Amino acid sequence: MSDEEYQEPLGSVDRAAILLMTLGEADAAQxxxxxxxxxxQRVGMAMSQLQHVSKDQVEEVLGDFLDAAGNVTSLGVGADSYIRRMLTEALGEDKANGLIDRILLGGNTTGLDTLKWMEPRAIADIIRYEHPQIQAIVMSYLDADQSAEVMAFFDSKVRLDVILRVAALESVQPQALQELNDILEKQFSGSSGTQxxxxxxxxxxxxxxxxxxxxxxxxxxxxxxxxxxxLGEEIEDLMFVxxxxxxxxxxxxxxxxxEVNPDNLVLALKGAESRVQEKIFKNMSKRASExxxxxxxxxxxxxVxxxxxxxxxxxxxxxRLAEDGEITLGGGADEMI
Known part of the structure; x- marks a missing residue:
């Protein structure tokens, strides 16, 4: 097989993206x-990056799906909340708008959940003049990567105040959280509150x-x-770089x-310490490491x-793998029970 004919094995997310792209908008929405x-978000990103998918790869994905589906008796369901900007990036604004409407029809998105669909700058503008404690609650509720993007639009003093409040925050009274939800729902036409x-x-x-x-x-x-x-040292100890x-x-x-894209790995290791590079080489086959x-x-x-x-x-x-329980960050053998 020539180098031109060789194709990298498809990852699980890429396979899901290919499957959804073959279904069409209506079925993909369901x-x-x-x-x-x-x-x-992950599948949407994969859909936007699909290029030069061969007929053989499509047939492989569909065949594997049919085999797996034949052995499944029921499908689990997840939360009714979605990432609007990822669908827009994946399909383009015109196609995504119709798809999003069908997905959200009858959904149970709460006021706070609605923020997860918004661009970071828009979220920053909405909460910019709220009390710092409200800002901290919102930052705690959003996913960490989205919160980081939002905080980039704050000035340094606000960032410091908010991150200190996030670190000190442990819980929020249900009534207070519901009131915040109600305020946001009036702006976004959301529905039920969160517990x-x-x-x-x-x-x-x-x-x-x-x-x-x-x-x-x-x-x-x-x-x-x-x-x-x-506190700074405690936060630093929990950070994973x-x-x-x-x-x-x-x-x-x-x-x-x-799970890592080979091109990304080359770029990432280009600026890594030699001990990190050796750790990666050690855990690859001899041919792959060469x-x-x-x-x-x-x-x-x-x-840079x-x-x-x-x-x-x-x-x-x-x-993401750590959250799914597939790996442990930082060599967690001593944390196992």
Whole structure:
């Protein structure tokens, strides 16, 4: 087989994207109704990046799906909330608008959940003049990567105030959360309130910090330590950065590598410490590690921003796998019970 004919094996998310693209809008909408925000985001991103999918790959995906479906007696359902901007990016505004309408028809999106569909700048504008405690509650409720994007639109003093409040937050009274929901629902025509009362905390603050741009992260961490050095150290201990890959178990690294785009891996390792590179090489086959070494040597100068983006994408995959219970970040053998 020639190099031109060779195609990388499809990952699970790519397979899902191909399947949905073959279904058409109406049927894809019905499937997406039973997926949570993160799943829709991942699949939407994969759909937007699909290129040169061969007939054989489509047939393989459909065949595997039919085999799997034949052995399934029931399908689980997820939350009725979705990522609007990912569908728009995947399908284009015109096609996405009709699809989104069908997905949301009859849904149970709450006022706070509605924010998850909005662009970070729009969220920042909505809560910019709210009390910092309200801002902290919203940041705790959103996913960490979205919260980080929102906070990038705040000035440095507001960022510091909000992240300190997030770290100190442990729970919110249901009535207070419901009132916040009601206020937002008046603006977005949402529906029922949420019963969630536990949110915030040092771990949430660390997750938000993880997703900030490097320059903002460093500036904010320095400001936190000036206010409360111990809190800063606690947040820092819970943060997971690219260099922390060396602390992961070999098995977990191997699971992670199966999900990582090879081009992203080359970019990410271009700016990584040698010990991180060796950790990756160690957990690949001899042939794969040799090819990766060659690619790294052949790769010319790259922008720091491109390296950081590639590393963030790999870290996002690592956190998602950790959330799904497939891996443990930071070599968690001593935490197992």
């Amino acid at each position: 499937v997406l109704r039973h997926m949570g925000p993160k799943e829709v 969630t009362t536990s949110m915030g905390g040092i771990k949430v603050a660390a997750n938000i910090m993880n997703n900030l741009e490097s320059s903002l992260e460093g500036e904010l961490m320095e400001a936190i330590k000036e206010v409360d050095e111990q 690219f260099d922390n890959l060396v602390d992961m178990d070999d098995r977990d690294i191997q699971v992670l590598l199966r 090819l990766l070494r060659d690619d790294l040597e052949a790769k010319g100068p790259v922008r 921003s491109e390296v950081e983006q590639a590393q963030k994408e790999i870290l996002a995959i690592a956190r």
